[in-house]
Amino acid sequence: MTHETVEAWTHDMRSMAQEGVEAPQRVGIVGLGLIGGSLALRLKSSGCQVLAWNHRQHPYAHARAMGIECFDNLTDLAAARPDVLVLCNPLAAMPAVLEQLKPALDTQHTTLTDVGSVKGIVRQQVKRVGLDDCYVGAHPMCGNELSGWQAADEHLFHDALWAMTFCEHTDYRRVMAVAGMITRQCRNRLIILDDQTHDRAAALISHMPHVVATSFINMLTDNADRNIAMALSAGSWRDMTRVALTDPDRTKAMVEENGGEVAQLLRSLSARILAVADELDAEQAGGAEAAQADQRLDAFFAKGDDYRRRKAMMKRQKEPGEQTEVLFNTLHVNPDHWREDFLASAKRGEHIVRFTAPFRAIIEDGPSVK
Known part of the structure; x- marks a missing residue:
């Protein structure tokens, strides 16, 4: 190039x-x-x-x-x-x-x-x-x-x-x-x-998140304090649940079409979430494990820093008046x-x-x- x-x-x-x-x-x-x-x-x-x-x-x-x-x-x-x-x-x-x-x-x-x-x-x-x-x-x-x-x-x-x-x-x-x-x-x-590469990637960035977003609104619906929670909801809830507003029949069909990949990713995501829950329990319990649990939680929340930096750079490039040089390759x-x-x-x-x-x-x- x-x-x-x-x-x-x-x-x-x-x-x-x-x-x-x-x-x-x-x-x-x-x-x-x-x-x-x-x-x-x-x-x-x-x-x-x-x-x-x-x-x-x-x-x-x-x-x-x-x-x-x-x-x-x-x-x-x-x-x-x-x-x-x-x-x-x-x-x-x-x-x-x-x-x-x-x-x-x-x-x-x-x-x-x-x-x-x-x-x-x-x-x-x-x-x-x-x-x-x-x-x-x-x-x-x-x-x-x-x-x-x-x-x-x-x-x-x-x-x-x-x-x-x-x-x-x-x-x-x-x-x-x-x-x-x-x-x-x-x-x-x-x-x-x-x-195959496409379908794996689409499951990760689209199909699985639709299931997760739907799970969020289902949890809210089942919660006795749902009206209070809705009153407190703002940008983070809006952004994480936007795709759950899609016609549920359309979402179900999309997820089922790539069901094998989505199921595998959901199990992987569940394991990651359960691991965080375990660390939070260990931290709350105190004792010798609390400090190590805190370090593991630090690592969990910092793992995506490269992604955060990349997204921040992309956002700056789109801001009005921002002067950025774009290099194209052959x-x-x-x-x-x-x-x-x-x-x-x-x-x-x-x-x-x-x-x-x-x-x-x-x-x-x-x-x-x-």
């Missing part, structure tokens, strides 16, 4: 349309809910032709007024030959959606992707219907506790990071098609990794080992900003913890 200044990177950006990967001009969206609707609006704002289908047609009047071409059935959407077709439907509907798409889908032309938070199970479903040759997994790291077309907002994708996923059979041409949509049409960043990818190169880049905490050639990308350092 070579370091580049902001000025050099900006110059590179001006020539990117000529030498970079092609951006898809026609993108199909299956499902106009919060994510699908927001993505459709984001793509439309960049000048992309957006084609869409939704299982109910109530969003169509507004969507058409926004310039989105809506289809009455999935077959017609597939037959329209979008460059990229994004599956934004619930996972439970995926088998039926794929079965309807397959007969009309031009797999030589259209690249298939999705926005689900679990990748392994989607790839299995895609493979089951014989569409895995044109599929690349994708997961935009954005969203909120709302749902439906009425909550759709193109700004949901502002400064979003996407995870793209591959398997051992993934066609690199398909990776570039989806990457072009993300970096050029959505104006977002991305990382590229395998399905990532050169070996065509014979692109999977390994992209995964290593993701593990270093690098985010791909845009491709300047099929095997060359501009990257920026993302948040990393030693």
Whole structure:
């Protein structure tokens, strides 16, 4: 990798349309809910032709007024030959959606992707219907506790990071098609990794926290002094329980889709919490163990200091008027080992900003913890 200044990177950006990967001009969206609707609006704002289908047609009047071409059935959407077709439907509907798409889908032309938070199970479903040759997994790291077309907002994708996923059979041409949509049409960043690594990470930073947040509000609900506790609640409670406000059926489905990874993490978290409880008991009991328990508690609360410093630095960089120099790097990818190169880049905490050639990308350092 070579370091580049902001000025050099900006110059590179001006020539990117000529030498970079092609951006898809026609993108199909299956499902106009919060994510699908927001993505459709984001793509439309960049000048992309957006084609869409939704299982109910109530969003169509507004969507058409926004310039989105809506289809009455999935077959017609597939037959329209979008460059990229994004599956934004619930996972439970995926088998039926794929079965309807397959007969009309031009797999030589259209690249298939999705926005689900679990990748392994989607790839299995895609493979089951014989569409895995044109599929690349994708997961935009954005969203909120709302749902439906009425909550759709193109700004949901502002400064979003996407995870793209591959398997051992993934066609690199398909990776570039989806990457072009993300970096050029959505104006977002991305990382590229395998399905299994993604699902483990998603369980840690999303699926498990949903269970924990739900446990918090369940504990409050069961507590005899719940109204007093609610009166005392402020920022920390709000931040720790925000995701618990999501539709519980949607949360349950998401957690179950990655159930194995979530269960393992919950057991690990339970062991950590029980260890803290034991240290607190030892400290309260006094005696010879109290001092050692206090030291272990110090170590527990200080363990995440590197993460705290990194987050504080990121917050300062976003403050108005803050002058910070951002260094961009060039990532050169070996065509014979692109999977390994992209995964290593993701593990270093690098985010791909845009491709300047099929095997060359501009990257920026993302948040990393030693």
